[in-house]
Amino acid sequence: MAGRVTIADVARLAGVHQATVSRALNAATESQVNPATAKRIRRVAKEIGYIPNVVARGLRTRLSMTVGVIIPDLTNPIFPLIVRGLEDYLAPRGYTALLANTDRNDATEQRIFDSMMQRHVDGFVFATGHSDHALLAQSRDQGVPVVLVNRGVSDLSFPLITGDDKSGVFAVIEHLATLGHRRILHLAGPVGYSTSEARAEAFVAACAANGVVYAPSVSTDEFSIAAGRRVIDAAIDRNPRDVTAIVAANDLLALGALRAIRGHGLSCPEDISVTGYNDVAFSEDFRPPLTTVRVPYTQMGSEAGRLLLSEIKERSEPPFTITLPVSLVIRESTAKAPVTTAAAR
Amino acid sequence: MAGRVTIADVARLAGVHQATVSRALNAATESQVNPATAKRIRRVAKEIGYIPNVVARGLRTRLSMTVGVIIPDLTNPIFPLIVRGLEDYLAPRGYTALLANTDRNDATEQRIFDSMMQRHVDGFVFATGHSDHALLAQSRDQGVPVVLVNRGVSDLSFPLITGDDKSGVFAVIEHLATLGHRRILHLAGPVGYSTSEARAEAFVAACAANGVVYAPSVSTDEFSIAAGRRVIDAAIDRNPRDVTAIVAANDLLALGALRAIRGHGLSCPEDISVTGYNDVAFSEDFRPPLTTVRVPYTQMGSEAGRLLLSEIKERSEPPFTITLPVSLVIRESTAKAPVTTAAAR
DNA sequence: CGAGTTAATGCAATCGTTTGCGAGATTAGC
DNA sequence: GCTAATCTCGCAAACGATTGCATTAACTCG
Numbered sequence: 001m002a003g004r005v006t007i008a009d010v011a012r013l014a015g016v017h018q019a020t021v022s023r024a025l026n027a028a029t030e031s032q033v034n035p036a037t038a039k040r041i042r043r044v045a046k047e048i049g050y051i052p053n054v055v056a057r058g059l060r061t062r063l064s065m066t067v068g069v070i071i072p073d074l075t076n077p078i079f080p081l082i083v084r085g086l087e088d089y090l091a092p093r094g095y096t097a098l099l100a101n102t103d104r105n106d107a108t109e110q111r112i113f114d115s116m117m118q119r120h121v122d123g124f125v126f127a128t129g130h131s132d133h134a135l136l137a138q139s140r141d142q143g144v145p146v147v148l149v150n151r152g153v154s155d156l157s158f159p160l161i162t163g164d165d166k167s168g169v170f171a172v173i174e175h176l177a178t179l180g181h182r183r184i185l186h187l188a189g190p191v192g193y194s195t196s197e198a199r200a201e202a203f204v205a206a207c208a209a210n211g212v213v214y215a216p217s218v219s220t221d222e223f224s225i226a227a228g229r230r231v232i233d234a235a236i237d238r239n240p241r242d243v244t245a246i247v248a249a250n251d252l253l254a255l256g257a258l259r260a261i262r263g264h265g266l267s268c269p270e271d272i273s274v275t276g277y278n279d280v281a282f283s284e285d286f287r288p289p290l291t292t293v294r295v296p297y298t299q300m301g302s303e304a305g306r307l308l309l310s311e312i313k314e315r316s317e318p319p320f321t322i323t324l325p326v327s328l329v330i331r332e333s334t335a336k337a338p339v340t341t342a343a344a345r
Numbered sequence: 346m347a348g349r350v351t352i353a354d355v356a357r358l359a360g361v362h363q364a365t366v367s368r369a370l371n372a373a374t375e376s377q378v379n380p381a382t383a384k385r386i387r388r389v390a391k392e393i394g395y396i397p398n399v400v401a402r403g404l405r406t407r408l409s410m411t412v413g414v415i416i417p418d419l420t421n422p423i424f425p426l427i428v429r430g431l432e433d434y435l436a437p438r439g440y441t442a443l444l445a446n447t448d449r450n451d452a453t454e455q456r457i458f459d460s461m462m463q464r465h466v467d468g469f470v471f472a473t474g475h476s477d478h479a480l481l482a483q484s485r486d487q488g489v490p491v492v493l494v495n496r497g498v499s500d501l502s503f504p505l506i507t508g509d510d511k512s513g514v515f516a517v518i519e520h521l522a523t524l525g526h527r528r529i530l531h532l533a534g535p536v537g538y539s540t541s542e543a544r545a546e547a548f549v550a551a552c553a554a555n556g557v558v559y560a561p562s563v564s565t566d567e568f569s570i571a572a573g574r575r576v577i578d579a580a581i582d583r584n585p586r587d588v589t590a591i592v593a594a595n596d597l598l599a600l601g602a603l604r605a606i607r608g609h610g611l612s613c614p615e616d617i618s619v620t621g622y623n624d625v626a627f628s629e630d631f632r633p634p635l636t637t638v639r640v641p642y643t644q645m646g647s648e649a650g651r652l653l654l655s656e657i658k659e660r661s662e663p664p665f666t667i668t669l670p671v672s673l674v675i676r677e678s679t680a681k682a683p684v685t686t687a688a689a690r
Numbered sequence: 691c692g693a694g695t696t697a698a699t700g701c702a703a704t705c706g707t708t709t710g711c712g713a714g715a716t717t718a719g720c
Numbered sequence: 721g722c723t724a725a726t727c728t729c730g731c732a733a734a735c736g737a738t739t740g741c742a743t744t745a746a747c748t749c750g
Contacts, residue, residue, distance in 0.1 A: 006735095006736055006737085016699075017701080019700065019738080019739075020699055022738060022739085023738090026738085032699085034698055034699085052736085052737075053465065053737065054463040054464050055409065055735095055737090056404055057737050058737090059401055059707090060704070060736085060737055066464070073429075075425050075426065077422070077425075080420050080422075080425050081420065084418075084420055087419075091456075096445060098411075099443075100441060101429065115436075115439075115441060116441070118399040119411070120399075258630075282626075285632060286631075286632075287630060287631075287632045351705095351706055362729065362730045363708095364708080364709075364731080365728085365729055367708060368729085374708090374709085377727085378728065379727080379728060382728085397707075400707090401705070401735090402708070404705090404706080404707070405706085405707050405709080405734070405735050406708065407735075
């Protein structure tokens with residue numbers, strides 16, 4: 001028990017003032033104290049197991065060595081990757097992460113934000129994909145830096161790390177065009193998400209560039225397997241064999257599409273090709289293994305850490321966007337367009 | 346900018362002493378101040394946007410309202426569930442979680458532990474599955490409560506939340522026995538993990554109870570797809586058609602087995618049945634959909650939160666173990682034992 | 691040898707709260 | 721109308737560090 005040992009204990013045992021202890025133990029000020037006493041102080045400190053109280057220090061230095069990480073839902077498989085990358089960057093540099101989920105609920109998000117503000121985090125990483133501007137402005141007003149991950153925000157005054165959605169979608173469409181697909185459906189994500197929008201726009205542009213006819217995008221109300229299945233079920237019922245390929249905005253949606261296709265007695269890729277986006281864990285083991293776009297989420301996390309720390313250190317970093325390259329990974333859910341269907345049109 | 350607004354600002358504007366402000370804003374002490382002034386204080390506080398500094402408060406109250414969560418690797422799909430359940434319990438109660446990954450590295454683990462200790466976390470949740478006793482003892486010595494998740498530790502002096510491994514494995518074996526399997530292989534997890542050991546033991550007992558002959562367990566060096574594949578590849582090469590079912594200690598290992606089986610031109614479940622453990626996300630979409638055991642990881646997380654908070658509040662809770670029920674989920678990776686093989690023996 | 695540097699350390703304020711103690715003011719009891 | 725109990729609220733000391741400033745001692749140099 002004994003209550004934690006403080007700097008005063010060390011000072012007493014080493015026969016010096018606590019100010020001297022503080023200086024001796026702090027790399028930046030160590031030069032100000034006699035090497036011999038410094039050594040003695042360090043020895044005593046180690047002996048009695050002194051560990052500095054970061055909270056007390058933070059009170060004085062106004063640094064908590066803590067950053068707030070706000071994500072929608074840790075259960076969505078891309079976020080663990082981001083968080084992991086972020087922490088791997090932060091930990092060796094003495095920072096730790098406070099993590100919280102918003103569940104896309106603005107009230108929750110505000111609550112979390114306040115709670116982290118109270119804890120005086122040194123910066124924020126937002127990966128919410130729709131966080132309202134109010135929070136960002138609030139944070140900036142209080143002088144605590146923010147970096148955004150995996151989302152655009154209309155005004156570009158915050159640094160942002162994102163994957164190259166445009167080139168990812170282009171790669172997908174080119175791949176499908178090469179396989180002879182000419183009628184492709186875009187299974188879009190819910191509106192209001194920057195990724196949905198970026199990918200939908202890129203889809204249109206890519207189709208145009210490749211001479212592909214596209215059906216009007218159908219869009220979902222959430223990024224989930226169920227939503228994908230629901231929408232594709234309806235599409236097939238309405239107009240079977242209309243398209244030869246489905247480009248989903250997301251692996252989850254793609255998985256829903258796969259289930260819908262099987263559910264209708266059709267098969268992928270023989271009757272219809274499907275592509276996903278994200279290259280989520282296990283997508284290699286789906287039925288069939290999913291052709292998708294790999295996004296370097298772990299790297300996005302560590303880049304976010306790098307940017308945030310540099311913002312914390314030298315305040316006035318100009319905001320800019322880092323776009324990370326993505327890559328198409330071709331597996332078995334895409335194949336040549338079925339001749340019958342193509343001919344039938 | 347303007348630096349955050351403090352209690353002194355509120356006091357000045359409300360024309361009272363800061364002690365009064367503190368009391369007015371704190372539910373427990375609110376009764377000590379005149380309702381009228383309390384109201385005025387609250388109004389002023391709201392007006393100028395006062396948010397109490399939890400760090401400063403913590404310095405005085407010795408409570409950080411923060412708990413440390415130590416896991417091996419967030420990328421392993423069971424941990425996001427646990428963390429999510431934990432945070433969902435913690436957040437509404439004013440606590441936030443500091444999260445860090447050990448990667449099963451003792452040095453890293455010690456570093457993380459120290460770092461969280463410095464931040465004066467009010468308690469720890471360990472889900473490392475092999476964390477050394479030293480750390481636990483250290484934590485107890487300092488008087489900060491610990492709860493363990495998903496692992497046993499030989500001395501049972503810490504509260505523990507775990508899934509019922511024994512009944513899970515029994516359910517699996519009974520299911521296979523009913524399907525006619527008589528020669529079953531256990532694809533065990535790496536030694537030194539409580540889950541590996543518990544499941545391996547249960548396997549032996551369950552086989553004995555069901556009159557099943559089992560091959561000596563083969564064990565892996567890590568819980569991964571690659572490890573599972575490697576071991577099963579070797580087993581098939583050595584002795585094809587020896588067993589009719591493989592019981593893996595984990596879904597990842599099961600997935601490796603599935604790949605190995607396909608790689609040898611065999612098929613699951615026609616030639617050989619496979620079961621997993623955990624019911625990881627997407628296991629429904631594997632080839633074939635995996636029969637496995639569902640473990641309530643999210644609930645494990647929230648139970649851990651409950652236990653930890655109760656330990657924090659009233660210190661001397663006696664340690665005890667909570668075992669959560671699991672359930673067998675039967676999908677397509679298990680089928681009747683092939684007659685040919687059965688007859689051949 | 692005295693004045694001026696420099697090196698090493700102590701003093702005390704500060705960061706933003708909470709809280710034991712005590713002082714007035716008000717109310718109650720008789 | 722006086723004592724005692726009860727409400728309010730202010731004072732000031734914590735909590736555990738950091739840091740500007742002052743002080744002392746030792747050293748340099750002309």
